Amino acid sequence: MAVRDIIEIPNAKLRVKYQKVEDVSTVQNLIDDMLDTLYATEDGIGLAAPQIGHADAVLVIDLSEQRNEPLVMINPEIIASEGEVMSNEGCLxxxxxxxxxxxxxxxxxxxxxxxxxxxxxxxxxxxxIAMQHEIDHLHGRIFTDYLSPLKREMAMKKIAKMRKQASRTAS
Known part of the structure; x- marks a missing residue:
């Protein structure tokens, strides 16, 4: 299908709450595009529809080494949980x-x-952890939301610095 651009913070589209999918036939092309987009990344393991500008409650995850075992979830909902673990996370x-x-x-x-x-x-x-991360995207949450205000501000400054360096390199 198509590789889509991945939306980056602080784009407001990442904060949109999901829309429940009523008819899965309406999201088949979206799923294909999400998988194409995920597989086009160097190290991505998951992608939620809001990351490519769609509010549909759809996510894809693939942890396989060959990147050929996708888990597709439509309208995912965490119905039980237990325990806690600290996770070092990144995000496309x-x-x-x-x-x-x-x-x-x-x-x-x-x-x-x-x-x-x-x-x-x-x-x-x-x-x-990957499922929780992607489900958060469907609720308009980003993993940096879990940081303290100071750490979040430091992360945003680092992103701004990296973007500035990238724009200098591109020109």
């Missing part, structure tokens, strides 16, 4: 920034698959 919408975030260690999620079939999955550790 916040390039170059990695921070420690407190997440649930184990979660149970209800979602629809690409064909519209409801499924439940219980995950822990890294996949659970």
């Amino acid at each position: 919408s916040v390039p170059g920034i990695y921070v420690e975030v407190k997440r649930f260690q184990r979660i149970k999620v209800r979602a629809l698959d690409r064909d519209g079939n409801e499924f439940f999955t219980e995950r822990e550790d890294f996949l659970a």
Whole structure:
């Protein structure tokens, strides 16, 4: 399909709350584009629809080395959680920034698959963290929201500095 541009902070589109998908046939091209976009990144493991400018409640994750085992979730909802773990996270919408975030260690999620079939999955550790990160995007949250105001300000300054350096290099 197509590789889309990934929206970066502080773009307001990243703060839009999701729209529940009522008919999965309406998001099939979006899913294809999301997977193409994810696979076009060097090190991305997940992508939520708001990151490419769509409010649909759709996310994709692929942790496989060959990047050929996508997990597609439509209307995902965390219905149970337990434990806590600290996770060093990055984000395609916040390039170059990695921070420690407190997440649930184990979660149970209800979602629809690409064909519209409801499924439940219980995950822990890294996949659970990735799912929480992408589900946050559907709620207009970014992992930097979990930082203290001081650390968030430092991260934003670092992003501004990196952008300024990149624009100098490009010209």
